[in-house]
Amino acid sequence: MSNTLGEMFRISTWGESHGDAIGVTVDGCPPRLPLDVADIQKELDRRRPGQSEISTQRKEGDQAEILSGVFEGLTLGTPILVSVWNRDARSRDYEHMRTTYRPSHADYTYDAKYGIRNWMGGGRASARETIGRVAAGAIAKKFLAAAFGVEIVGYVKQVWTINAQVDPDTVTQADVESNIVRCPDEDVAFQMIERIKEARKDGDSLGGVVECVARNVPPGLGEPVFDKLEADLAKSLLSMPACKGFEVGSGFAGTTMTGSTHNDPFYNDGGRIRTRTNYSGGIQGGISNGENIVIRGAFKPTATILQAQETVDNEGNTAVMKGRGRHDPCVLPRAVPIVESMMALVLADHALRHQGQTGITFE
Numbered sequence: 001m002s003n004t005l006g007e008m009f010r011i012s013t014w015g016e017s018h019g020d021a022i023g024v025t026v027d028g029c030p031p032r033l034p035l036d037v038a039d040i041q042k043e044l045d046r047r048r049p050g051q052s053e054i055s056t057q058r059k060e061g062d063q064a065e066i067l068s069g070v071f072e073g074l075t076l077g078t079p080i081l082v083s084v085w086n087r088d089a090r091s092r093d094y095e096h097m098r099t100t101y102r103p104s105h106a107d108y109t110y111d112a113k114y115g116i117r118n119w120m121g122g123g124r125a126s127a128r129e130t131i132g133r134v135a136a137g138a139i140a141k142k143f144l145a146a147a148f149g150v151e152i153v154g155y156v157k158q159v160w161t162i163n164a165q166v167d168p169d170t171v172t173q174a175d176v177e178s179n180i181v182r183c184p185d186e187d188v189a190f191q192m193i194e195r196i197k198e199a200r201k202d203g204d205s206l207g208g209v210v211e212c213v214a215r216n217v218p219p220g221l222g223e224p225v226f227d228k229l230e231a232d233l234a235k236s237l238l239s240m241p242a243c244k245g246f247e248v249g250s251g252f253a254g255t256t257m258t259g260s261t262h263n264d265p266f267y268n269d270g271g272r273i274r275t276r277t278n279y280s281g282g283i284q285g286g287i288s289n290g291e292n293i294v295i296r297g298a299f300k301p302t303a304t305i306l307q308a309q310e311t312v313d314n315e316g317n318t319a320v321m322k323g324r325g326r327h328d329p330c331v332l333p334r335a336v337p338i339v340e341s342m343m344a345l346v347l348a349d350h351a352l353r354h355q356g357q358t359g360i361t362f363e
Contacts, residue, residue, distance in 0.1 A: 005236065005345060008352035009143075011136040015086075016118050017126030018094075023083040024132030026069070026139055028352065031077030033143055040064045040082060043138040044131065046337040049328075052180035054196045056328045059088045064135055075139075082135040086128070093324050094120050100313045100321055104303040111314060127241045127331065130338045137341020140348035150347065154212035154340040156183040156332045157296065159192040160199075168213035168294050182336045200329035203306030207242075208332045210339045211296045214347060217282060219273075219290035220358070221350040228286025229350060230295075236342040237297040242331050245298030249281020264291075293347075297339055302328050 004012045008028045015022030041064050048062040049055060062084050069080030098119050101107040106125035110117040117123060144150035155176045157164055164185035175184035181196070183189035199206045222229030234246040254262055257279070264275035264284075275291055282293035304323040311321045328334060 005239070006349040008356065009140060009345065009349040011132070011345060013129055013132030013136075015129070015132070016123040017086070017121030017128040018118070018123075019086060021083050021085045022128055022131050023081065024136045026080040026082070026136045028349075029069070029075050029077070029080055029139055029143065030352075031075055033075040033139075033146060034073055035066075035070050035075050035080075035139060035142060036073060037064055037066050039142055040066070040135050040138040043134050043141075043337055043341070044084070046177075047130065047134045047334055049334075051334070054180055054193060054200070054329065055334055061087065062131060080139065082132070084131050084135070094122075096321070096324065099315075100319050101311050102303060102321060102323070103309045103311050104300075125241070127328075127334075130240065130341075133240075133345070134337055134341045137337075137344045140341070140344035143348050144344060144351065147351065148218055149216045150344075151215045152212065152340045152343050152347075153215075154182075154210055154336040154343070156181055156189075156192065156208060156336060157211040158209040159183075159330060159332055160195055160206045160208060162188060162191050162195060164188040164192075166211065168211065169215075169292060171213070176336065180333060182333045196330045203323075204329070205302035205305050205327075206330045206332075207299050207301040208330065209296050209298050210332060210335050211294065212336075212339045212343050214282070214293040214343055217288050217290065217293050217347060218351075219288055221347065221354050222283065222285075222287035223350070223353065224286050228283075229288055229293075229346070230281075230283045230286060232346045232350070233293075233295055233343065236346050237295070237339065240297065240335070240338055240342065242299045242302065242335075243297045244300050245296075247296040247298075248283060249294060250279040251281075251296060254279060288350075293343070295339075295343065297335070299331055299335055302331055 010027045012025045044062045044064055050057055050059045065083045067081040069076055069078050153171055153173050164183050166184050171184050176182050179189045181189050181192045230248045237243050237246050262279050264277045264280050278291045282291040304327040306323050308320050308322045311319050313319050
């Protein structure tokens, strides 16, 4: 189903932007994993609106409630339901789009598909849907860290044409959280912040790139042929609002290299097979090789801008629309924890699939 991701670690998100609540059901989480609502809240606090002067000013605490699947601080192995109440919806800000389609939004396509849509805040097409992803991702991160020592760190790599220099092998979450744009390159972060402020002042928006690294991922995760690890990672990121591109390892830059320079030579590191370079981004043949997995997601500029744009209404009449309400001039800073969550969800699912397939041996 379109609202569900994963085979064994499976999540289903639910709720609308201006509905009563929004959240996720997680099915397949192993039992006896220590889990507290604080584990989830920490990640939701990184995603929530109103964090800084360069994010939407919608004031939502996004307080998580665990309604099932956890008992005395441990997961039960049964479905975990996490809910967040919507507290600061201002549906009147969207009255003008009841019958008029916002350029580059899902308004027209939802009408074309379903013949009905929730026009208040964009409904399911709103970025608030990602609350469920981040809540589920927090659980996946906890599982991966406990089972394998996996560490996942995302950060803003690019805003507009401003690029940061970041070493994915050494960057820390403390580095990322040191500024409001979540770019660990301090000098570049200042430039990004100023450019986002300028775009907001002009009633415009900016896009960019989030890079994410997963460390200590065991080799062997991924399935040939159609469920290759990078294929599922690509699907997970491209399912995010505003994400329009995906790369792993060298990505598109690899097209400018030769095979002799792009190949990652193997060597024996005290009994562990390693590669001297990592242009593969930790994945070869669709399966993890034990090196750091490095992915990138490209995000378009926020579609809602405070400038007049040509559009049509639901009867095809020409109209002009100017955005209202509270919106991010750049989604990148708040997209970081969402990208991390999508990485975690895919890795957790493949870890359980790998265990289920290879856990039985025949002598």
